Amino acid sequence: MFVFHSSLTWHISDFWLIHIAILCSYDLQRPISEQKELLNKWNEMGTDEPDLSLFRPVYAPKDFLEVLMNLRNPNYENGDQPSSRNHLGLIQVPLKVKDIPELKEYFGELGLNTGQLGIDDSAQVPPELFENEHLRIGQKVLTEQDSAAAQQYVRQGCPTALRAELWALILNISNQPEDILYYEQLKSNVIQHDLLVDSLIYKDVKLTASNDDYYFVFEDYLYQVLFCFSRDTSVLEHFTYSSATPPKSYIRGKLGMEEYAVFYPPSGVIPFHGFSMYVAPLCFLYHEPSKLYQIFREMYVRFFFRLHSISSHPSGIVSLCLLFETLLQTHLPQLFYHLREIGAQPLRISFKWMVRAFSGYLATDQLLLLWDRILGYNSLEILAVLAAAVFAFRAVNLMEVTSLAAAEAVLADLSTLKVMPLLQIFLFATVT
Amino acid sequence: MLASDHSPALPPPLHCTVPGLVARGTDAPSLLGTVGCARSTPELGDEGLSPSRACLTPVLPALGLKTFSWALGRWGLAWSRKGDRVGSGILSCGGLQVSAGHRGPPRLKEREPRACIRFKCALTNTILDVLRQRPGWVEVKDEGEWDFYWCDVSWLRENFDHTYMDEHVRICHFRNHYELTRKNYIVKNLKRFRKQLEREAGKLEATKCDFFPKTFEMPSEYHLFVEEFRKYPGITWIMKPVGRSQGRGIFLFRKLKDIIDWRKDGVRADDQKDETQVENYVAQRYIENPYLIGGRKFDLRVYVLVMSYIPLKVWLYRDGFARFSNTRFTLNSIDDHYVHLTNVAVQKTAPDYDPEKGCKWMIQRVRRYLTAKHGAEAVEVLFADMDNIFIKSLQSVQKTIISDKHCFELYGYDILIDQNLKPWLLEVNASPSLTASSQEDYELKCRLLKDTLHIVDMEVRLTGKEKRVGGFDLMWNDGPVSRVEGNADTPVNASFLTNTHLGYNNDRKKQLKQLFKSLQTQQKV
Numbered sequence: 029m030f031v032f033h034s035s036l037t038w039h040i041s042d043f044w045l046i047h048i049a050i051l052c053s054y055d056l057q058r059p060i061s062e063q064k065e066l067l068n069k070w071n072e073m074g075t076d077e078p079d080l081s082l083f084r085p086v087y088a089p090k091d092f093l094e095v096l097m098n099l100r101n102p103n104y105e106n107g108d109q110p111s112s113r114n115h116l117g118l119i120q121v122p123l124k125v126k127d128i129p130e131l132k133e134y135f136g137e138l139g140l141n142t143g144q145l146g147i148d149d150s151a152q153v154p155p156e157l158f159e160n161e162h163l164r165i166g167q168k169v170l171t172e173q174d175s176a177a178a179q180q181y182v183r184q185g186c187p188t189a190l191r192a193e194l195w196a197l198i199l200n201i202s203n204q205p206e207d208i209l210y211y212e213q214l215k216s217n218v219i220q221h222d223l224l225v226d227s228l229i230y231k232d233v234k235l236t237a238s239n240d241d242y243y244f245v246f247e248d249y250l251y252q253v254l255f256c257f258s259r260d261t262s263v264l265e266h267f268t269y270s271s272a273t274p275p276k277s278y279i280r281g282k283l284g285m286e287e288y289a290v291f292y293p294p295s296g297v298i299p300f301h302g303f304s305m306y307v308a309p310l311c312f313l314y315h316e317p318s319k320l321y322q323i324f325r326e327m328y329v330r331f332f333f334r335l336h337s338i339s340s341h342p343s344g345i346v347s348l349c350l351l352f353e354t355l356l357q358t359h360l361p362q363l364f365y366h367l368r369e370i371g372a373q374p375l376r377i378s379f380k381w382m383v384r385a386f387s388g389y390l391a392t393d394q395l396l397l398l399w400d401r402i403l404g405y406n407s408l409e410i411l412a413v414l415a416a417a418v419f420a421f422r423a424v425n426l427m428e429v430t431s432l433a434a435a436e437a438v439l440a441d442l443s444t445l446k447v448m449p450l451l452q453i454f455l456f457a458t459v460t
Numbered sequence: 461m462l463a464s465d466h467s468p469a470l471p472p473p474l475h476c477t478v479p480g481l482v483a484r485g486t487d488a489p490s491l492l493g494t495v496g497c498a499r500s501t502p503e504l505g506d507e508g509l510s511p512s513r514a515c516l517t518p519v520l521p522a523l524g525l526k527t528f529s530w531a532l533g534r535w536g537l538a539w540s541r542k543g544d545r546v547g548s549g550i551l552s553c554g555g556l557q558v559s560a561g562h563r564g565p566p567r568l569k570e571r572e573p574r575a576c577i578r579f580k581c582a583l584t585n586t587i588l589d590v591l592r593q594r595p596g597w598v599e600v601k602d603e604g605e606w607d608f609y610w611c612d613v614s615w616l617r618e619n620f621d622h623t624y625m626d627e628h629v630r631i632c633h634f635r636n637h638y639e640l641t642r643k644n645y646i647v648k649n650l651k652r653f654r655k656q657l658e659r660e661a662g663k664l665e666a667t668k669c670d671f672f673p674k675t676f677e678m679p680s681e682y683h684l685f686v687e688e689f690r691k692y693p694g695i696t697w698i699m700k701p702v703g704r705s706q707g708r709g710i711f712l713f714r715k716l717k718d719i720i721d722w723r724k725d726g727v728r729a730d731d732q733k734d735e736t737q738v739e740n741y742v743a744q745r746y747i748e749n750p751y752l753i754g755g756r757k758f759d760l761r762v763y764v765l766v767m768s769y770i771p772l773k774v775w776l777y778r779d780g781f782a783r784f785s786n787t788r789f790t791l792n793s794i795d796d797h798y799v800h801l802t803n804v805a806v807q808k809t810a811p812d813y814d815p816e817k818g819c820k821w822m823i824q825r826v827r828r829y830l831t832a833k834h835g836a837e838a839v840e841v842l843f844a845d846m847d848n849i850f851i852k853s854l855q856s857v858q859k860t861i862i863s864d865k866h867c868f869e870l871y872g873y874d875i876l877i878d879q880n881l882k883p884w885l886l887e888v889n890a891s892p893s894l895t896a897s898s899q900e901d902y903e904l905k906c907r908l909l910k911d912t913l914h915i916v917d918m919e920v921r922l923t924g925k926e927k928r929v930g931g932f933d934l935m936w937n938d939g940p941v942s943r944v945e946g947n948a949d950t951p952v953n954a955s956f957l958t959n960t961h962l963g964y965n966n967d968r969k970k971q972l973k974q975l976f977k978s979l980q981t982q983q984k985v
Contacts, residue, residue: 071755151965188828189835241900242825245754245784311754313832393828 063219070215073251086228088301089383092336093118093376096346099338116368117353118375123340125351128359131413132455135405137183138448140456145185146397146448159187166190175200183404185397185448192313198403199326203319211318214256221259225293229254233304242392246311250304253321257328263295266329272337297333302380305387306332309395331408335383343408348382349375351412356419359458363423372432377439378415385411386442394447414447417454421445574628577918579608582615585895586902590909596919608918613637613891625866630916634769634867637890639857641871643742644702646853646888647675653856669856671849671885673745677702678719685743689716696746701739709739712746719743747884751877753829758782759886760823760875762962763908764850764935765915769863771938774854775915776847778931778966779904780823820901827963830881838881846875846883847960851936853885870912907931907968914972921979929975930968933959 058066066073097118126134138144143158153159162184169177170193178197186194196202218226233250237243257263267274274296307324314320334344341347356374357364367374381389385408386398401410418439419426425438578600581588587610591597600606609631616633625631639645650672658666676685678699689697699719701709713719750757763777831839850873872892876884894909896902911930915922927934927941934941941959 151967188831191832241898242821244819245756245821248755312829315833392825 058220058222066219070219070252072248086298086300089380090376092300092345092383093379096338096349099346116357116364117350118373119346119350119353121346121350123347123350125342125347125354126409128355128455131409134407135401135410135413135451135455137404138401138451138455140452143184144448144452145187145400146394146446147452149185163187163190166194170194170197173197179404179406181404182400186400188393191396191400195313195403196319196323199323199330201319201322201326203316203322207322208318211256211321214259214321215252217259218255223258223293225258225298226255228299229258229304232299232301236302236388237304237308240308240388243305243308243311243388246308249311249315249317249320250307252317253307253324254299254304256321257325258293258295258297258299260325261291261294263297263325263329264291266333267296270333270337271339271341272333297328300336302384302388305384309387309392309399312392312396330406331402332385334408335385345383348408348412349379351409352378352382352415355413355416359416360420360423363419363426366427367435370430370432370435372429372435374419376432377436378419381415381418381442382411386414389442390445390447391443394445398447410451413454414451417450418442418445420454420458421450574607574918574920577608578604578606579610580604580606581610582612583610583894586905587894587909590906590913594910594913608916627865628918629866630868630918631866632868632870633890634766634869635862635864637861637869639860640853641888641890642702643675643700643744643887644677644740646857647672647677647742649856649860650853653852668848669852671845671852671883673747673884675742675744678741678743686716696748698744698746699741700744701741709741747876747878749879751879751881753782753784753826756784758784758821758826760826760873760877760883761892762823762846762850762873762875763892764854764871764873765868765912765932766854766871767868767915768865769854769858769861772854772858772936773934773938774850774936775929775932776850776935776960776962777908777911778933778961778964778968779908780962781901781904782821782823782826784819784821820897822900822904823963824965834881842877842881842883843960843962844958846962847935847958849873849875849883849885851940853888854936868916870908907966911968911972921976923979923982926975927959928971930972931966933961935960 097120099119099121101121132139136142143162145159145162148158149155166181166187167190169181170190175197178194182194182198201207229251233247233254237250238247264274274291275298277290277292306328307320310320310324310327314323331343334341335348336345338344338346353364353375364374385402386395390398398410398414402408422438426435429435429438575596577597579591579597580600581591591610592599597608607626607629609629611631611633613633616631616635620631620635639649650669654666654669657669674688676682676688678685694714696712696714698710698712711718752758760780760782762780765775765777767773767775827839827843830842853873869890870892872889874886874889876886878884894905896905908931911932914929915932922929935958943957943959
């Protein structure tokens with residue numbers, strides 16, 4: 029209950045920021061000439077840069093972290109015992125999270141005795157040992173079109189050549205004519221109506237994906253997907269199982285009257301700084317805009333929404349933060365204590381990784397291997413485990429730093445990390 | 461000091477060099493240019509030596525001359541040889557290399573390890589850093605003697621023919637590399653090779669040479685061009701100046717009137733060269749359906765190292781990169797250079813160029829992207845076709861290029877992929893840019909150059925039978941090289957995978973460590 033209340037508060041502050049703008053510009057239909065121009069430039073919107081100097085992102089992950097840090101359960105009284113586990117971390121909400129034995133069981137297929145892509149497909153391992161067979165099974169799963177089997181299969185990683193189809197199979201995306209039609213409908217909505225949110229999207233893409241060495245190529249796809257996404261009212265359905273509520277706006281002059289309330293933006297999702305990075309890695313797999321769009325939408329309503337809304341769900345960001353902190357505290361207590369002492373709470377550094385599901389931080393092939401497991405286990409907990417594993421990996425260097433800035437520097441570059449060995453070592457090869 | 465009839469005792473030979481000594485005496489071989497000298501210090505790398513006289517093993521003359529003598533400078537001494545009495549002498553590093561007689565120190569074999577290597581470098585970018593950091597390599601001043609020269613092509617043109625080089629000396633270009641790199645010459649060579657291949661192996665084999673877009677030299681082949689032009693109305697052509705680089709002077713056209721200046725009007729003599737008003741250009745069929753990633757056109761830069769042409773020994777580097785055009789590809793704006801040309805040099809001047817952004821992808825990333833989209837088999841075929849381009853292009857100039865054993869060359873191949881996943885050869889660069897555009901790029905070029913120097917092997921550590929050195933894989937060794945186990949000389953059977961790994965993981969550090977370790981143990985044995 030208290031969680032619901034605080035998420036409402038969070039969204040209300042969001043809402044006020046754009047409230048004024050909404051009243052002025054919600055129903056802004058584009059003039060015909062502008063519509064034609066936008067239609068012509070649909071595939072290269074990246075070249076058209078409107079004046080964004082007055083815009084800034086609505087919020088960034090670190091603002092969100094501040095909110096989460098201040099969550100308290102009014103019903104819970106833990107006294108003043110400093111022995112309380114939660115006392116040391118940033119998250120002060122006592123949610124149930126898994127510990128390592130439970131994680132070992134949950135992520136059983138990542139164990140040392142099971143073949144993995146990301147480990148057993150490296151150059152030194154002869155492909156006959158695992159890779160060839162795994163590929164063959166993957167092809168079989170695709171021919172059978174068995175979604176449940178696919179989900180089980182990707183727990184050991186997806187071969188690059190099969191990944192696009194396997195993910196589509198798991199997410200039940202088939203790109204039927206009606207889906208394509210729906211996308212075209214959204215596209216025409218974009219052409220006809222201008223939304224304030226579009227400028228936020230432009231700003232976000234220019235700030236993040238366009239400046240990324242790898243994803244700059246896909247800039248145009250990002251606009252196409254995100255503009256349509258913000259107008260897609262079917263996204264509102266996910267609010268039935270999210271503890272968040274979409275922000276509402278009122279038609280001019282009818283403030284407070286529920287019958288004149290509309291959701292703004294139509295999808296109910298306001299993009300934050302870094303939002304476009306959810307889409308960018310998918311551009312590697314899908315080049316057909318309507319399919320790319322559907323995959324992203326499905327990934328969002330299944331997984332990504334949990335990363336920026338407050339809930340008590342085990343895959344929600346609050347639980348992930350708590351899981352991360354607990355793992356670190358329990359298994360690397362010296363490191364945790366040291367970092368806390370120098371004012372570098374580990375969550376301050378790892379939060380941005382988890383909120384973005386590591387997109388933009390890991391090398392793309394590693395990221396896709398990680399997202400394979402998110403799909404396979406239908407859970408985001410692996411993000412917290414990976415974050416803890418990264419800290420464990422760089423523990424020696426981190427023990428020597430003396431400031432938050434230095435700690436950030438040690439963990440600034442994750443692009444060389446190999447995800448699967450890190451996870452395996454942390455979960456299965458460390459003495460607990 | 462003049463010659464005397466006996467040989468003064470000399471300590472074991474040393475490296476040194478003295479430029480411009482005079483050879484005097486009867487029957488003095490006319491070969492004697494610079495002459496070396498001996499010094500009595502047994503230590504190599506003596507502090508007293510100036511940087512230009514690092515070290516060189518003197519060698520004894522065994523010229524079979526009746527008499528000769530010469531006067532040496534400050535360092536030297538003279539000797540004479542009568543009959544078959546050998547005077548202990550020394551040899552020059554730039555001069556003769558002679559084997560010892562039955563007395564005196566033994567001849568230094570051509571590829572014996574040298575304690576230090578003197579290098580000269582005409583460029584001031586990544587290659588200079590790599591050379592300076594190489595252990596045992598010393599930079600020489602302008603006039604000093606060198607064992608290794610990373611020269612530029614203009615120096616080569618002017619000096620190669622009258623520079624004497626010792627056997628061990630290496631230089632980074634072939635004398636007439638332009639047979640491969642100048643746009644009009646490579647066309648000629650490929651056409652000729654294709655005909656030859658058709659005669660020898662049939663039409664099917666000859667089609668393997670169809671990786672170069674149809675090209676005509678202007679103005680000499682103007683009429684042939686017009687014929688082709690009329691056959692395919694409405695397609696786009698690209699005009700490129702023959703000798704320039706970095707995208708300069710290139711333009712696209714669709715109408716004949718745009719190239720009216722190159723019309724051969726019959727009055728002009730054929731042997732008029734670049735002094736005329738009209739520069740030599742080639743007109744080439746523009747590839748209108750390039751493969752696009754994110755709506756952008758790109759080309760691939762791949763590095764190929766040729767150690768010799770006869771026999772043909774070629775190495776392919778695993779790393780490379782794709783250069784993206786900054787703007788979206790469309791055939792509507794053929795005047796927009798920025799869209800169509802992917803050279804970084806041109807992109808840098810585009811108004812929306814953001815140097816922080818960089819428009820390059822490593823080739824591993826491209827390979828992965830294509831595999832995700834088209835599957836592993838299609839990508840294998842694509843890369844095998846690219847191997848074919850490298851080999852066939854080199855074979856076509858194999859007999860024309862003067863294969864000097866002092867020369868090696870690192871080529872930068874520019875490849876364009878079209879939408880049918882067919883690779884096309886755009887051009888070959890003999891001096892691929894070694895200036896780095898970003899940190900990632902710098903590291904790539906450092907790796908590339910370090911491994912190149914490993915293969916050139918001035919330190920004489922390799923056996924010559926290696927199939928992989930660092931990031932380089934031996935692609936052709938007077939015949940195809942197979943991926944299967946065995947060394948470079950293992951005979952190949954019909955169905956095999958070539959030993960190329962373009963776009964694969966480049967775990968060169970590990971490989972180099974293993975390689976040099978095993979070489980060390982071999983040497984000890």
